[in-house]
Amino acid sequence: MVSIKKKVFFAIIFPLLTGVLFGCGDAQGNGIYQQTTAAMDTVVTLTLDTNGDAALMQQCIGTLTALSQQLDCHTAESTVGRLQTEGRVVCTEDTLPRLIRETAILQKRFGSAVQLSCRPLTALWEQAEAASALPSSSDILAAMALVDDTRIALEAERILSVPEGFGLDLGAVAKGYAMDVLAAQLRESDADYGVISASSAVLLYGQKPDHQPFTVQITDPADGGVFGTVTLTHGSAQAVTMIGTSGSYARPLIIGEREYCHILDLQTGAPSQSDLASVSVFCENGLMADFLSTHIYLGGTAALSQHLSAEDYRILAVDTAGKVYCSEGLSFAPAKAVQP
Amino acid sequence: MKNAQKPMVFFKGTDVVILAILLLCSVLAGWLPLRSKGTQAVIAMGGITLAVVDLEQEQPALQIAGAEGFVFCVADGAISVTEAPCEAKICCKSHRIDAAGQSIVCLPCQLTVLVTEAHTDSIPLPDAVIG
Numbered sequence: 001m002v003s004i005k006k007k008v009f010f011a012i013i014f015p016l017l018t019g020v021l022f023g024c025g026d027a028q029g030n031g032i033y034q035q036t037t038a039a040m041d042t043v044v045t046l047t048l049d050t051n052g053d054a055a056l057m058q059q060c061i062g063t064l065t066a067l068s069q070q071l072d073c074h075t076a077e078s079t080v081g082r083l084q085t086e087g088r089v090v091c092t093e094d095t096l097p098r099l100i101r102e103t104a105i106l107q108k109r110f111g112s113a114v115q116l117s118c119r120p121l122t123a124l125w126e127q128a129e130a131a132s133a134l135p136s137s138s139d140i141l142a143a144m145a146l147v148d149d150t151r152i153a154l155e156a157e158r159i160l161s162v163p164e165g166f167g168l169d170l171g172a173v174a175k176g177y178a179m180d181v182l183a184a185q186l187r188e189s190d191a192d193y194g195v196i197s198a199s200s201a202v203l204l205y206g207q208k209p210d211h212q213p214f215t216v217q218i219t220d221p222a223d224g225g226v227f228g229t230v231t232l233t234h235g236s237a238q239a240v241t242m243i244g245t246s247g248s249y250a251r252p253l254i255i256g257e258r259e260y261c262h263i264l265d266l267q268t269g270a271p272s273q274s275d276l277a278s279v280s281v282f283c284e285n286g287l288m289a290d291f292l293s294t295h296i297y298l299g300g301t302a303a304l305s306q307h308l309s310a311e312d313y314r315i316l317a318v319d320t321a322g323k324v325y326c327s328e329g330l331s332f333a334p335a336k337a338v339q340p
Numbered sequence: 341m342k343n344a345q346k347p348m349v350f351f352k353g354t355d356v357v358i359l360a361i362l363l364l365c366s367v368l369a370g371w372l373p374l375r376s377k378g379t380q381a382v383i384a385m386g387g388i389t390l391a392v393v394d395l396e397q398e399q400p401a402l403q404i405a406g407a408e409g410f411v412f413c414v415a416d417g418a419i420s421v422t423e424a425p426c427e428a429k430i431c432c433k434s435h436r437i438d439a440a441g442q443s444i445v446c447l448p449c450q451l452t453v454l455v456t457e458a459h460t461d462s463i464p465l466p467d468a469v470i471g
Binding site: 038047195197199200201202204208214215216217218219220221223224225226227229243245247249250251252254278280 | 362416438439468
């Protein structure tokens, strides 16, 4: 009981305290507020021109906190955690059912390289990392047999169930989905401008006060430095750009002396050996950007051409040899000489 | 008597320290500009600064008094943690950092490494950094 009380206390007090520290601060002048919080398994920085709506910043942070609590597969009390242990949950909100429905639409269009039901496999590799020993082939096959999003059942819009042993890991989509929820919140507010950055997912909203283009630095997959800068211009007040990035360089699995990619290839059940080092996707939908960045990364250079010519999203990809692949119309300036 | 009741302790000392570290990271991250190239790293333990390291000075196996068990690598203007005394060693898995505002945190040992730099107006800051 003490630990639950503690968790509740920390969940409430941490956002509140950070809110007290920054919610009243004018970090950048001209009514633009900046606040940093821990959510979605990362550090999230929010920069908002709230246009006098003093509560907006805290509302956005409250949204992130609530989403973290619902979607975290590592927490037994979350909706996703309860689904894994109980096999069936009644969702009080449409958050998780909507995420599952929208992901299914993306899978129908692009394929099932990314699956939400990959938790048995991710858990197996997490255990392998903890034990510093590679999982056996039979364990991998057993876990792969439990990965199948078509077995996630949704009844009456809010009742979710999965077969025994199944579980969800939303790592490939949760941050992007959170950005969609935040974008809707900004649209309903009087905010003129916002940048919300959660490491591998970024939301650019509205127009900057000086009407200059947005600039987004892309992390160099080779050394973690600056690879280059993408410049984006918004033509209207409520325009949105969502960016999702996946890469082999982030959060490696370390088993024994060797580093493995944290992105698992569901075809092999093993860490991906993609010949891409980094993929960034730019579009108007956060879930799509997040989903596609992982999907395209897994597909490697062989499947890039169809994505480079897509009409409703743009990509910037770097392969393991440092060669850059950039959609037409995306303004990218490399920080140093790169292979075109 | 399987579950003998222990006195209810809402807060332990370590909880307060962890909360303080989280708040410190928030404060520092909120004060700093989004990310410009950093020139120094502030290494702190339990919120107390142990050292300010010049990132321009190469130090492949730097050890700091007060942070026993930790080994830092300063190379090419970036810093990383290469050895840590805790079991998880999550900080050793973190990528090396070189931009102002980036940090490496070891919660079990209450260690923070924060890259800082005074921003110069001649270098425009990006609106966001992704990756």
